[in-house]
Amino acid sequence: MIGILGAGLAGLSTAYHLKNRDYIIFEKDSHPGGLCKSFLIKGYTFDYAPHIFFTRNEYVKSLVNNLLGDNIATKIRKAFIYIYGTHVEYPFEANLAGLPQNVIDECISGAMRAKENPREYHNFYEWIVNVLGEGVGKHYMIPYNQKIWKYDLKKMDYHWIAGRVPSPNIEEMKKGASGIQDKAFGPNATFSYPIKGGIGAIPNSFVPHIKNLKCNAEVINIRVRKNEIIISIRENEKKKEYKFEKIFSSIPLPELFKIIEDVPNDILKLSRKLVHNSLLFAAIGVDRLNITDKHWLYFPEKDYIFHRLSFPMNLSEKTTPPKKSSIMIEVTFPMNDTINIEKSKELIHSGLINANLIKEKDTLEVFYTEIVKYAYVIYDLDHKKNVPKILEYLTANNIIPVGRFAQWEYINMDKTILNAKNQVEKFS
Numbered sequence: 001m002i003g004i005l006g007a008g009l010a011g012l013s014t015a016y017h018l019k020n021r022d023y024i025i026f027e028k029d030s031h032p033g034g035l036c037k038s039f040l041i042k043g044y045t046f047d048y049a050p051h052i053f054f055t056r057n058e059y060v061k062s063l064v065n066n067l068l069g070d071n072i073a074t075k076i077r078k079a080f081i082y083i084y085g086t087h088v089e090y091p092f093e094a095n096l097a098g099l100p101q102n103v104i105d106e107c108i109s110g111a112m113r114a115k116e117n118p119r120e121y122h123n124f125y126e127w128i129v130n131v132l133g134e135g136v137g138k139h140y141m142i143p144y145n146q147k148i149w150k151y152d153l154k155k156m157d158y159h160w161i162a163g164r165v166p167s168p169n170i171e172e173m174k175k176g177a178s179g180i181q182d183k184a185f186g187p188n189a190t191f192s193y194p195i196k197g198g199i200g201a202i203p204n205s206f207v208p209h210i211k212n213l214k215c216n217a218e219v220i221n222i223r224v225r226k227n228e229i230i231i232s233i234r235e236n237e238k239k240k241e242y243k244f245e246k247i248f249s250s251i252p253l254p255e256l257f258k259i260i261e262d263v264p265n266d267i268l269k270l271s272r273k274l275v276h277n278s279l280l281f282a283a284i285g286v287d288r289l290n291i292t293d294k295h296w297l298y299f300p301e302k303d304y305i306f307h308r309l310s311f312p313m314n315l316s317e318k319t320t321p322p323k324k325s326s327i328m329i330e331v332t333f334p335m336n337d338t339i340n341i342e343k344s345k346e347l348i349h350s351g352l353i354n355a356n357l358i359k360e361k362d363t364l365e366v367f368y369t370e371i372v373k374y375a376y377v378i379y380d381l382d383h384k385k386n387v388p389k390i391l392e393y394l395t396a397n398n399i400i401p402v403g404r405f406a407q408w409e410y411i412n413m414d415k416t417i418l419n420a421k422n423q424v425e426k427f428s
């Protein structure tokens with residue numbers, strides 16, 4: 001018998017790929033889906049944090065398409081950066097037209113110097129300046145990344161960036177600066193989104209294909225014995241024990257190490273060094289049609305508390321009641337910090353007005369907030385050294401990590417689904 005801890009996409013994909021093996025999934029929440037859940041409030045469907053689905057992996061693409069059947073639509077990205085009072089199409093470097101001329105000149109000349117004079121880099125800050133150039137760094141990449149990570153960019157590694165940031169060449173930058181960009185960049189230039197049910201339709205589509213899912217079942221203790229693992233569950237207020245030959249865990253590592261007994265000190269110490277950030281997520285329903293036609297907007301400037309806004313009504317019109325608009329807002333903050341929710345709501349409201357998205361007189365039918373404790377894994381300079389040691393300890397004890405905060409990687413839904421499949425094939 002196998003235990004699966006957590007029914008986010010990683011736990012669900014583990015169960016799906018274990019096929020007819022015997023397993024039980026324990027989920028502390030009342031519903032499966034984890035970070036990919038959606039919720040309905042006053043007729044608006046929101047995701048807990050804004051999600052779109054995209055992948056370069058053919059297996060995951062066809063799995064998700066098959067699971068969702070006709071409940072998925074493909075979209076061509078309409079994403080922009082709101083900067084210097086104008087909308088620059090994403091990616092910034094490839095679409096400089098419309099920015100002040102001195103900004104365009106600094107971005108292009110900086111990128112040229114970086115290409116002509118390649119310099120070594122040892123951290124994320126240096127990677128930005130030495131690879132993308134000083135201008136792109138100063139005007140966009142440094143302020144935006146400071147805002148989203150809430151961590152010193154000079155203390156961050158750069159390996160995670162490969163394949164994530166589009167990298168137009170100088171000719172392509174010049175073309176974009178003249179307003180004649182005809183190329184789409186980056187892995188999410190086209191993406192998919194469920195027609196009904198928000199992003200939560202993806203985890204929900206796994207549920208009919210799995211068995212033994214226990215919700216409201218929180219894992220509160222794990223004891224590793226020679227040939228078995230004993231776990232204690234708080235299930236509907238009652239404590240129960242289960243024995244497994246092996247468990248697949250998607251519980252965030254810092255939480256997992258609070259409940260495993262007898263962990264060696266060196267591993268515990270490493271687990272306490274893991275860095276992540278947290279998120280204040282807000283969802284707004286506006287009683288007005290078409291506040292924008294865009295899918296999402298990035299905000300690098302300090303004047304705005306949020307770093308990104310997404311618009312569910314443009315991802316699928318079925319997320320939003322007729323003649324209304326909807327906004328999802330992200331504000332990150334450092335791990336172990338707190339954030340003043342009321343003050344943040346005021347700053348969100350005034351920021352939306354200043355960015356000309358809503359008007360003072362607009363009725364906000366919904367203004368919901370939620371804290372997401374684990375939002376982004378931060379690749380500090382010790383990530384590469386410490387994380388493999390932690391994961392090795394777990395697998396040696398038949399606790400197989402699956403998912404974003406159990407494998408401690410900045411992975412999206414596609415990699416989460418795929419990694420769980422790979423872990424099942426390797427360890428079951």
Ligand SMILES: Cc1cc2nc3c(=O)[nH]c(=O)nc-3n(C[C@H](O)[C@H](O)[C@H](O)COP(=O)(O)OP(=O)(O)OC[C@H]3O[C@@H](n4cnc5c(N)ncnc54)[C@H](O)[C@@H]3O)c2cc1C
Nearest residue numbers: 006008009010028034035049051052218219403404412413
């Ligand atoms: C702000 C944000 C935006 C994102 N945007 C995108 C996007 O646009 N596209 C994309 O592809 N990906 C996106 N992602 C990534 C995506 O959310 C993750 O890759 C994926 O959801 C990770 O799934 P998981 O199962 O590993 O983790 P989770 O979803 O966190 O699942 C873990 C589960 O374990 C449960 N659990 C925890 N502790 C216990 C316990 N003690 N007992 C029982 N159960 C427990 C939790 O309740 C949860 O259900 C985004 C993530 C964030 C934070």
